[in-house]
Amino acid sequence: MNYDVIIIGGGPAGLMAANQFEINNINYLLLEKNETYGKKLLLTGGRRCNVTNNLSVSDFIESLTFKHRKFLFPALHTFGPKEIVSFFEDTGLELVLEDNFKYFPKTGNSISVLEALTKSLVKERILFNQNVKKIDKNNNLFIVEADDNVFYATNVIVATGSNSYPSTGSSGDGLDFAKFFNLQYHNFSPAETYVYSQQIVNDFKELQGFSISGCFVNIKNIKKSYEGDLLFTHFGLSGPVIMHLSEYIYKDILINNISIIEFGFIKQKETELYDNLIHNRGKYLHKALEMYTSKKVVEVLLKYLNIESNIIAEMKKNDLLLVAKIFTKLEIVIDKVEDKEKAFVNKGGIDLKELDPNSMEVKKIKGFYFVGETTNLHGPIGGYNITIALSTGYIASKDIISKLKIK
Numbered sequence: 001m002n003y004d005v006i007i008i009g010g011g012p013a014g015l016m017a018a019n020q021f022e023i024n025n026i027n028y029l030l031l032e033k034n035e036t037y038g039k040k041l042l043l044t045g046g047r048r049c050n051v052t053n054n055l056s057v058s059d060f061i062e063s064l065t066f067k068h069r070k071f072l073f074p075a076l077h078t079f080g081p082k083e084i085v086s087f088f089e090d091t092g093l094e095l096v097l098e099d100n101f102k103y104f105p106k107t108g109n110s111i112s113v114l115e116a117l118t119k120s121l122v123k124e125r126i127l128f129n130q131n132v133k134k135i136d137k138n139n140n141l142f143i144v145e146a147d148d149n150v151f152y153a154t155n156v157i158v159a160t161g162s163n164s165y166p167s168t169g170s171s172g173d174g175l176d177f178a179k180f181f182n183l184q185y186h187n188f189s190p191a192e193t194y195v196y197s198q199q200i201v202n203d204f205k206e207l208q209g210f211s212i213s214g215c216f217v218n219i220k221n222i223k224k225s226y227e228g229d230l231l232f233t234h235f236g237l238s239g240p241v242i243m244h245l246s247e248y249i250y251k252d253i254l255i256n257n258i259s260i261i262e263f264g265f266i267k268q269k270e271t272e273l274y275d276n277l278i279h280n281r282g283k284y285l286h287k288a289l290e291m292y293t294s295k296k297v298v299e300v301l302l303k304y305l306n307i308e309s310n311i312i313a314e315m316k317k318n319d320l321l322l323v324a325k326i327f328t329k330l331e332i333v334i335d336k337v338e339d340k341e342k343a344f345v346n347k348g349g350i351d352l353k354e355l356d357p358n359s360m361e362v363k364k365i366k367g368f369y370f371v372g373e374t375t376n377l378h379g380p381i382g383g384y385n386i387t388i389a390l391s392t393g394y395i396a397s398k399d400i401i402s403k404l405k406i407k
């Protein structure tokens with residue numbers, strides 16, 4: 001049997017496309033390698049699924065850091081956060097806004113999101129345990145080879161995800177399909193993940209679990225910075241600001257073997273803190289510092305500097321200068337970024353130059369589409385990545401539907 005469309009992959013991108021084909025009565029088939037769909041989706045947002053956010057399209061795009069972020073304009077304009085919220089509400093799923101930014105299902109369970117995405121799908125159109133190994137094209141027909149089956153279709157949507165959490169089925173297969181058709185792609189690498197630092201383990205063990213809110217972090221070598229919450233862990237650093245910078249730290253380590261980041265415990269310039277200490281010359285150093293940060297931080301950092309607290313007026317200038325430096329701009333060596341398989345998201349995927357931003361169709365191969373995280377599109381944590389998957393899955397399906405209707 002020849003299908004109008006074959007979707008490869010049952011994550012949010014593939015399932016959104018399937019929804020549109022179902023509504024429009026299209027002869028489609030979804031092939032999923034696992035025994036069920038949406039395995040990664042179920043893990044998202046701490047199993048609560050941060051499905052989208054409440055940003056406008058332009059603010060959404062502004063928050064992305066990859067070079068060709070404007071590529072996403074057509075997709076998000078057609079089916080962005082607002083439309084995603086409406087889509088789920090139409091399925092009967094209530095979403096609630098958290099921190100006035102992130103949408104989660106009211107049930108607090110990612111299963112509800114998966115149920116909403118699959119409730120209108122017909123069982124016969126989904127084939128599980130179909131690991132697609134090869135896609136070829138002969139004249140106008142795509143030949144899709146799974147382990148023991150061969151399928152034929154006039155359109156193919158590749159929605160196989162990246163290489164993060166391969167146990168969920170996302171093993172980076174999209175790149176093999178791209179390679180076969182001579183399409184340009186970027187190997188997957190970690191993004192949105194934790195970093196390892198022996199220096200933190202050795203010198204700042206007591207700060208494990210401590211966080212700095214709104215911390216400004218700069219990667220020294222490449223002068224890339226970002227602001228957000230930072231968390232000390234038993235192996236290094238985490239928190240939104242570190243996660244967001246992790247792909248750049250990874251790049252820095254690739255080039256320089258290590259990456260040095262700098263951040264402060266006290267939000268003042270070095271000279272400003274020094275002046276403030278001098279201004280409080282009658283106080284003990286630790287008491288003066290505790291006006292700006294916690295007792296614990298003061299204790300750990302003074303121990304690290306091997307400086308004993310005394311009346312400030314009686315202390316050496318060099319010691320005070322060093323304190324001002326370290327409390328406002330501590331340098332930390334990062335040795336490693338978490339592996340791409342354990343990262344929440346992957347950088348890399350099909351080169352955006354190969355794809356039409358209005359449809360996600362490969363420019364030089366009619367009827368061939370790549371959507372979701374298998375493309376070189378990714379965002380920070382905060383509902384961006386599921387939004388990108390749903391939005392690109394939607395526009396690819398709409399393009400196919402309109403072409404099939406014209407025929």
Ligand SMILES: Cc1cc2nc3c(=O)[nH]c(=O)nc-3n(C[C@H](O)[C@H](O)[C@H](O)COP(=O)(O)OP(=O)(O)OC[C@H]3O[C@@H](n4cnc5c(N)ncnc54)[C@H](O)[C@@H]3O)c2cc1C
Binds near residue numbers: 009014031034384389
């Ligand atoms: C722990 C964790 C938490 C996350 N939390 C959030 C969050 O709260 N909000 C957010 O926006 N993003 C979150 N993300 C990111 C988000 O889950 C992904 O960006 C999103 O799932 C990508 O969707 P996708 O449809 O492109 O690919 P995937 O969800 O990876 O789905 C790909 C599907 O294709 C199937 N497949 C792969 N290869 C083949 C093949 N050869 N043949 C057949 N089938 C195949 C896979 O089995 C899988 O079902 C999180 C990620 C992780 C790992």
